[in-house]
Amino acid sequence: MTTAPDSSPGYEHDHVRTTVRTPAGASHTFTFEKSELVVSAIATAVEHFVKAHELGSDDYGLALIRAGEAVPMLDTDELRAYDVVDEDVLHLIVERPQVDG
Numbered sequence: 001m002t003t004a005p006d007s008s009p010g011y012e013h014d015h016v017r018t019t020v021r022t023p024a025g026a027s028h029t030f031t032f033e034k035s036e037l038v039v040s041a042i043a044t045a046v047e048h049f050v051k052a053h054e055l056g057s058d059d060y061g062l063a064l065i066r067a068g069e070a071v072p073m074l075d076t077d078e079l080r081a082y083d084v085v086d087e088d089v090l091h092l093i094v095e096r097p098q099v100d101g
Contacts, residue, residue: 016084018030021092022049023091024055035078042062042092059095060093
């Protein structure tokens, strides 16, 4: 007899496997804790891509693509705040200050 995953209140998987893509289209699968801050996930992904020479050092943010729409993710939020699930695709985006003129 097989048992279903625990569905008791408070139970949830504590990690997710997601693909992170660079602005140039390179991608890699990462496993993140759902409680991980977005800024930490960014740092992990950027470090990987820079070491692989697939990305230059810069200031990056993350966006979650859902139903064809990019949802920017705040650095100080946990991944769980965006209901990130296995097989979601996150995109690194360059964050540069906007300049008038």
